[in-house]
Amino acid sequence: MQHKKLTIGLFGFGVVGEGVYKVLQQTPSLQATIKKVCIRNPNKIRNAPDELFTTDKELLLEDPSINIIVEVINDADAAYKIVRTALLNGKAVVSANKKMIAEHLPALLSLQEATELPFLYEAAACASIPVIRNLEEYYDNDLLRSIRAIVNGSTNFILTKIFEERLSFKDALLQAQQLGFAESDPTLDIDGFDAVNKWIFLLTHAYGIIPNQADLVFSGITKITLHDSHVATQKGYTIKLVAQASKLSNGKVAAFVLPQFIKMDDPLAFIKNEYNGVVIESAFADKQFFYGKGAGSFPTASAVLSDISALRYDYRYEYKKLYHHQPNELTNDFYVRSYISFDEWGDVPHDEFESIDEWHANEERKYLVGIIHFKKLQEATWWKENNVSLILMPEPLIESMEISRIKKRSLQLGTKHMQTS
Ligand code: HSE
Numbered sequence: 455m456q457h458k459k460l461t462i463g464l465f466g467f468g469v470v471g472e473g474v475y476k477v478l479q480q481t482p483s484l485q486a487t488i489k490k491v492c493i494r495n496p497n498k499i500r501n502a503p504d505e506l507f508t509t510d511k512e513l514l515l516e517d518p519s520i521n522i523i524v525e526v527i528n529d530a531d532a533a534y535k536i537v538r539t540a541l542l543n544g545k546a547v548v549s550a551n552k553k554m555i556a557e558h559l560p561a562l563l564s565l566q567e568a569t570e571l572p573f574l575y576e577a578a579a580c581a582s583i584p585v586i587r588n589l590e591e592y593y594d595n596d597l598l599r600s601i602r603a604i605v606n607g608s609t610n611f612i613l614t615k616i617f618e619e620r621l622s623f624k625d626a627l628l629q630a631q632q633l634g635f636a637e638s639d640p641t642l643d644i645d646g647f648d649a650v651n652k653w654i655f656l657l658t659h660a661y662g663i664i665p666n667q668a669d670l671v672f673s674g675i676t677k678i679t680l681h682d683s684h685v686a687t688q689k690g691y692t693i694k695l696v697a698q699a700s701k702l703s704n705g706k707v708a709a710f711v712l713p714q715f716i717k718m719d720d721p722l723a724f725i726k727n728e729y730n731g732v733v734i735e736s737a738f739a740d741k742q743f744f745y746g747k748g749a750g751s752f753p754t755a756s757a758v759l760s761d762i763s764a765l766r767y768d769y770r771y772e773y774k775k776l777y778h779h780q781p782n783e784l785t786n787d788f789y790v791r792s793y794i795s796f797d798e799w800g801d802v803p804h805d806e807f808e809s810i811d812e813w814h815a816n817e818e819r820k821y822l823v824g825i826i827h828f829k830k831l832q833e834a835t836w837w838k839e840n841n842v843s844l845i846l847m848p849e850p851l852i853e854s855m856e857i858s859r860i861k862k863r864s865l866q867l868g869t870k871h872m873q874t875s
Contacts, residue, residue: 458521460486460762463514463545465536466527467493467500467507469634470550470577473755474524475502478762486522486762490514494527515539522765523547524758526577528638530554537562541569548761550577550754553642556651559664563773572770577757579652580605580730582746584760586771588734589659594774597737600700601660605652605711607728607749608636608643609675609695614726617683617693623676635728635749646674646695649711653697658773660699661707662781669784671832672711677843681819682795686845691715692723693845702853706785708828714846715793721745786829789852793845794837795821801840806830808857809864825852825860 462478464471471491478486491502492511500507514520515536523540527533530553537554540547542565549555555562555578566573576586580603589598604610608630615626627644630636642648650672657663675695686693694716699709716723721743725731730748735741747753775781789808796802797819804810810824831837837844852860 458766460484460522460765461520462486462488462522462524462762463517463520463540464488464491465511465514465523465525465533467491467502468526468528469751470526470754470758472501473751474526474758477752477755477759481759484759484763484766489517489520511536515543515545521545522762524762525549525551526758527551530557534558534561537573538565541565541571541573544569544571546572546765547574548577548758548765549573549575550758551575552578552648552651552655556654556667559655559658563664563776566770570770572765572768574761574764574769574771575655576761577754579656580732580744580746581607581748581750582753582756583730583732583744583748584757585656585732585744586659588744589656590771590774593660593734593736598660598701599735599737600698601656601732601734602722603656603697603732604694604722604725604730605656605697605732605748606643606646606649606695607730607747608640609646609649610725610730610748611635611728612644613675613678613693613695616680617686618726630728633728634751644674644676646672646711649674649695649697653699653709653711656697657699657707657709658776659771660775661701662773662775662777662779663707663709663784664776665709665784670709670711671786671828673713673838673844675713677838677841678713678845679795679819679843682793682843682845685793685795685821686715689715691717691848694722694725696722696846700851701782702785702788702851703855704785705782706787707782708786708788708851709784710828712844712846714850715848717848720848786832787854788828789825789854789857790828790831790850791823791825791847791852792831792850793821793823793847795819795843795845797841801836801842803834803836806834809861811864823847825857825864
């Protein structure tokens with residue numbers, strides 16, 4: 455596409471769409487123009503000339519002078535149809551639609567192979583942080599040991615506001631909505647769906663894995679209580695919703711999206727409000743930390759802009775870990791050190807734990823810290839029910855081969871007391 459004029463058909467003019475329109479106006483050097491914007495509701499007042507807008511998607515998809523479709527609408531199924539038609543009609547596509555990408559990843563990979571056209575979506579994960587291109591290009595050969603990330607701006611914003619500024623959950627969520635960080639259905643944010651959707655395709659770029667949502671254990675932040683935050687403070691931790699993928703010694707990958715206690719010297723502790731962050735640990739580069747705004751109009755538009763710009767030189771994702779390396783495999787055969795808080799002893803199956811290192815039985819809100827096999831969490835629902843809150847401890851992963859040594863030490867310390875009175 456080098457030397458080609460970039461003529462854009464834009465789908466969606468919400469928080470992100472309007473942001474894309476504005477940043478393109480401020481970057482004339484890119485020589486990219488929006489020819490038409492397809493919107494659903496023609497009656498809304500918009501800050502752009504009326505003649506730009508249409509409700510007829512064919513005007514964009516069938517216009518041969520439009521060579522790029524930028525898709526930033528909410529509806530994941532409608533978005534997939536737009537992307538599919540655009541690629542089949544010979545147009546490059548830029549999208550920010552994480553739900554659509556996560557739900558249609560295998561089909562989108564096939565479409566890219568069949569059409570040999572670019573489909574870029576840097577804005578779909580961590581907004582302004584160029585995480586996908588880094589995973590694709592920079593970590594092509596260096597062995598990725600782990601990625602730990604905060605990938606949802608709204609939940610990080612809410613956690614910051616309630617635990618540091620003592621706002622109520624409801625008010626913090628309202629602010630996240632007003633500032634344009636939250637999804638139009640905010641349960642996608644607070645129940646962890648948005649984060650796990652992003653994690654699905656980040657795992658493809660990092661490790662060549664194409665997981666289904668059901669393959670990944672995940673939860674959101676709605677179960678975290680003020681009491682949990684007090685325990686975190688007592689222990690010198692903060693609480694974050696963390697997406698993690700770690701390569702185990704058997705070469706398989708442990709991956710999940712769960713709340714975690716984070717030590718204050720961990721770079722993730724530093725991430726506040728709508729910011730996102732990614733800590734990548736690799737064999738040769740060691741630890742690197744990427745930090746930036748993970749939600750909001752301009753930060754998201756900046757990543758869309760960067761994708762549009764990359765289309766000038768016909769940049770495509772190669773999915774190197776998937777196609778050029780031996781793809782990795784997910785596993786649930788490992789253990790996690792977890793903090794569980796709850797109201798009733800009967801709500802937590804203590805016998806499922808390998809060891810229990812802390813019991814706090816005599817408080818109104820009870821809690822324990824123990825080690826449990828991950829497969830047991832994956833197959834169970836008790837930790838999502840009855841007001842139970844599960845938060846992983848710092849450095850939560852324990853490999854199977856380490857478990858007997860850790861259990862032995864735990865027993866020697868006499869920590870498995872069952873004072874369930
Ligand atoms: N609702 C998303 C978030 C928007 O809060 O991270 C950016 O993907």
